[in-house]
Amino acid sequence: MKDIDELNIPENKRYSDDHEWAGYTGDTIRVGISDYAQDQLGDIVFVELPQVGERFEKAQQFGVVESVKSVSDMLIPLSGEITRINTELEINPALVNESPYENGWMIEVKPDSNDDMENLMDADTYIKMLKGIT
Amino acid sequence: MPFILIIVYNIYEFFEKMNVNHTGLHEWHVKHGAHMAPFAGYDMPLWYSSGAREEHLCVLTACGLFDTGHMSVLKITGPDSYGLLQKCFSRDLNCCTGNEKKPLSAGECTYGVFLSESDGGVIDDSIVCKVAPDVWLVVVNAGMGAVICRHLESYKNSFDVIITDLTELVGKIDIQGPLSGMVLRHILSEPDSVFEGLRYFRFKGSFDNDSSHSDGVRLLDGTPVMLSRTGYTGEFGFELFCGYRNTVKIWEALLAVGERYSIKTCGLGARDSLRTGAVLPLSHQDIGNWPFLNNPWTFALPYNTEKTGFTKEFIGRKALENASYNMFTCPFTGYDVRKVADGIVIDNAGDVIGTVLTCVTDTGIGRVGDTVYSITSPDKPEGFVPKGLSCGFLKISRMLPAGEMLMLKDGRREIQVSVVEDIRPARSARYPIEQMIT
Numbered sequence: 001m002k003d004i005d006e007l008n009i010p011e012n013k014r015y016s017d018d019h020e021w022a023g024y025t026g027d028t029i030r031v032g033i034s035d036y037a038q039d040q041l042g043d044i045v046f047v048e049l050p051q052v053g054e055r056f057e058k059a060q061q062f063g064v065v066e067s068v069k070s071v072s073d074m075l076i077p078l079s080g081e082i083t084r085i086n087t088e089l090e091i092n093p094a095l096v097n098e099s100p101y102e103n104g105w106m107i108e109v110k111p112d113s114n115d116d117m118e119n120l121m122d123a124d125t126y127i128k129m130l131k132g133i134t
Numbered sequence: 135m136p137f138i139l140i141i142v143y144n145i146y147e148f149f150e151k152m153n154v155n156h157t158g159l160h161e162w163h164v165k166h167g168a169h170m171a172p173f174a175g176y177d178m179p180l181w182y183s184s185g186a187r188e189e190h191l192c193v194l195t196a197c198g199l200f201d202t203g204h205m206s207v208l209k210i211t212g213p214d215s216y217g218l219l220q221k222c223f224s225r226d227l228n229c230c231t232g233n234e235k236k237p238l239s240a241g242e243c244t245y246g247v248f249l250s251e252s253d254g255g256v257i258d259d260s261i262v263c264k265v266a267p268d269v270w271l272v273v274v275n276a277g278m279g280a281v282i283c284r285h286l287e288s289y290k291n292s293f294d295v296i297i298t299d300l301t302e303l304v305g306k307i308d309i310q311g312p313l314s315g316m317v318l319r320h321i322l323s324e325p326d327s328v329f330e331g332l333r334y335f336r337f338k339g340s341f342d343n344d345s346s347h348s349d350g351v352r353l354l355d356g357t358p359v360m361l362s363r364t365g366y367t368g369e370f371g372f373e374l375f376c377g378y379r380n381t382v383k384i385w386e387a388l389l390a391v392g393e394r395y396s397i398k399t400c401g402l403g404a405r406d407s408l409r410t411g412a413v414l415p416l417s418h419q420d421i422g423n424w425p426f427l428n429n430p431w432t433f434a435l436p437y438n439t440e441k442t443g444f445t446k447e448f449i450g451r452k453a454l455e456n457a458s459y460n461m462f463t464c465p466f467t468g469y470d471v472r473k474v475a476d477g478i479v480i481d482n483a484g485d486v487i488g489t490v491l492t493c494v495t496d497t498g499i500g501r502v503g504d505t506v507y508s509i510t511s512p513d514k515p516e517g518f519v520p521k522g523l524s525c526g527f528l529k530i531s532r533m534l535p536a537g538e539m540l541m542l543k544d545g546r547r548e549i550q551v552s553v554v555e556d557i558r559p560a561r562s563a564r565y566p567i568e569q570m571i572t
Contacts, residue, residue, distance in 0.1 A: 001168065001169040042403065043181075045471040066472060068185075097185070
């Protein structure tokens with residue numbers, strides 16, 4: 001189990017209470033799970049993602065991440081339409097463990113508004129929240 | 135007020151910590167970054183830095199080290215110790231070993247269950263080891279030492295026996311996987327004589343230096359240990375019992391020697407997926423407070439050869455004979471890695487016929503066509519890489535033949551599985567020791 005100080009919590013991402021991250025990639029927003037989440041889940045063996053074109057409201061379930069020990073819902077941190085999914089995860093779900101913010105990203109979303117991003121936590125606030133949990 | 139609140143919180147935290155038990159290796163696990171979680175009153179490693187998948191595969195292909203110091207060990211001594219165990223334990227100790235059903239000899243152990251007299255439900259499962267005609271060890275699950283002690287005491291009556299809970303004095307390490315013997319031989323004094331005749335479900339030595347058996351197995355530095363050809367993974371390996379204070383020393387010695395054999399420390403995650411693939415039950419989950427009938431483990435009951443009755447009287451027998459119990463426990467294998475949690479079982483007519491007891495992913499197996507192969511299957515197709523399959527146990531309202539397709543459903547998803555007789559093929563637990571030590 002990683003100590004909080006060992007976790008990688010990039011400053012250029014925003015974070016939800018449920019340990020998803022969101023970050024701008026051009027016009028869309030990329031979403032994945034945080035280093036804390038992947039560390040807690042352990043080896044990820046399966047990732048279930050939505051279809052491109054599906055719409056979700058903030059905090060709706062958009063997918064499932066399955067580790068050797070558990071099956072967890074992923075909740076979308078912002079409202080919008082899915083524009084792209086990371087199909088690499090079908091073949092190699094362990095990318096989420098190895099590289100949660102880069103190769104292990106989950107979905108790209110065209111956001112309904114920029115407000116949802118503003119309402120997510122910045123890295124400092126997220127780290128403080130994690131310190132409260134552990 | 136805030137000050138008082140802080141004090142109250144700290145007292146609460148203090149009592150929480152008081153209630154959590156630690157094995158002798160707890161500090162080692164934490165120091166080495168294990169992912170810890172509570173299990174049966176103990177703070178135990180779920181996995182280490184390499185992750186549960188690698189740990190699972192390592193036990194199939196090399197060897198893994200498990201801290202099993204949370205398990206309880208009872209010692210039953212006295213002239214009537216056999217009588218008390220014959221009365222309370224499900225196996226007929228007078229005819230339970232080999233195809234010929236011979237009596238259990240000193241140096242042999244056997245798997246069975248302790249049943250409730252009222253309903254024939256399982257209080258706990260156990261391995262009973264015969265040290266001598268009047269000295270027996272009973273190995274039960276974490277937190278169950280006191281429960282089984284009380285159970286045995288309650289049926290003691292005029293039996294001349296002494297029951298001692300050794301849990302806090304004994305450390306336990308399991309080394310499992312095909313290279314386990316190769317690792318062990320480097321830390322044993324006279325390994326050839328230790329391994330000679332150490333067949334499946336046999337043991338040698340003692341963790342107690344004062345025992346007359348302690349010379350049976352000693353480490354190079356003279357530390358006495360009890361070594362048993364048993365385990366909870368379905369793979370070749372040993373359970374090593376030692377004095378509590380020697381646990382860390384032995385653990386570190388095994389890891390140091392094991393490095394050249396690619397040894398890995400393994401947590402409860404890999405233990406659970408390995409035992410499920412080996413069709414071994416988890417007590418209080420796959421077997422529990424319902425009649426111990428209609429399941430893959432009834433070989434632990436003292437049936438006669440014709441299976442028409444029992445060969446001895448035992449606690450729970452009447453309840454089993456009178457039970458009107460129509461549920462059946464059977465293993466299943468899925469078609470990919472996806473699992474369900476606390477799911478229901480649906481048959482092909484769409485009817486709900488039961489519940490899921492265990493559902494895990496055995497990451498060492500995969501399907502090619504209709505066949506399930508393990509990473510260790512000698513006949514696996516060239517280039518076979520196991521993708522992992524969900525597997526586990528179902529409790530359903532009718533007996534179904536192997537091959538029957540079912541759907542498992544939880545709040546999240548439905549997965550297709552098929553009823554099977556066995557899960558992970560090519561398991562090494564029973565391989566002759568001579569074949570495993572080269």
